[in-house]
Amino acid sequence: MTAALPVPLPVRERWPAGVTPRADRGERGERGERLALRSDEVPRHAVWLVVIDPAGARPPRLARFAELPQLLRAGDLVVVNDAATLPGSLPGVTAGGSRFELRLSGPVEAGRLAGVAFGPGDHRTRTEDRAPPPRLAPGDRVAVAGLPATVVGAAGRRVELAVHAGGEALWQGLYAAGAPVQYAHRRERLPLWSVQTAYAGRPWAAEMPSAGRPLTWDVVLGLRRAGIAVAPLTHAAGLSSTGDDALDRALPWPERYEIPRRTADAIDAARARGGRVIAVGTSVVRALESAAGDACPDAGQPAPGPAVRAGSGVASLRLDAAYRPRVVSGLVSGLHVPGESHFELLSAFAPPEPLRRALALAAQHGLSGHELGDACLILPA
16 A cells, blocks of 8 residues: 655655755646755655656655655566676776876776766856866877776777776776765765665766666565566666767767567566556667567467567667657656756656646655766556
């Protein structure tokens, strides 16, 4: 049963001591309701869900994330992104001694590091307030994470480095000197373990696939006991912000994914039995929708939509209000307000009015819209 919330959540129970919640990330809806959300971290066992009916027939309601198994139904399939989060914030220094930060934007490929360069600033400096990096041009020698490297590509603040170390030495250097991408609202630095999902595997994600953060093993077991299958894919979730307006408008950039055969088969089986495919995070949506082919599944396994091809690919799909998902029926995601790029992604699953009503409810109860905050479940009847 969904927990009742007769009054707004007490802020003092939600926000760590010494942290001042922000309330400037939103706007007002068409009827004047406040859409601003807090930006504080919420412990993963204390996350709340705003349950949204995309048709708008039912008003949004709140539930504990732990109630997810009761909000879905037997026969549904939950698909998660099992990419582990990289130590994606790396210290660098030019041959002339100028320091910079490299934030990885994707997986480490054959000793190549691709990302966005930032100038001086600590983890409390907002991304958009960071100073520009020193000039980096192809051929320049630098050191990153204490490892010698050469700039092999540069386009503004986007750079690619070839590291002169490989194998174990490369990974030891990255994990010894690097840290996860930080968020300025936090007093203390985020440790790497705190931005991993319970089921993380290969280190592919530049930032945490955060929609899966509250999907603890207790919740996963609850799903399975309720007859709801869980299947993984790996998607190289990229940066959520670069601090550069032009770069941010192009996010998300093309990102690698890999879908196991067993996951593609599980999707076919779920749809054949009338189950819904629920994506945990927009990275899962982009992977599944990008891998949707026009061929039907094998004979004897009909499905009401295109088959999902197993294997590797690059997701270049952009989700917005004009996109109609062909594979994914429902979505678990963070909370995002109009004006943020992720709000456009949510708009592929629900019209603006149900989303605004849900955000107004979230704001009323003091929920957090941060990457490490509360969540929403967009779910058709």
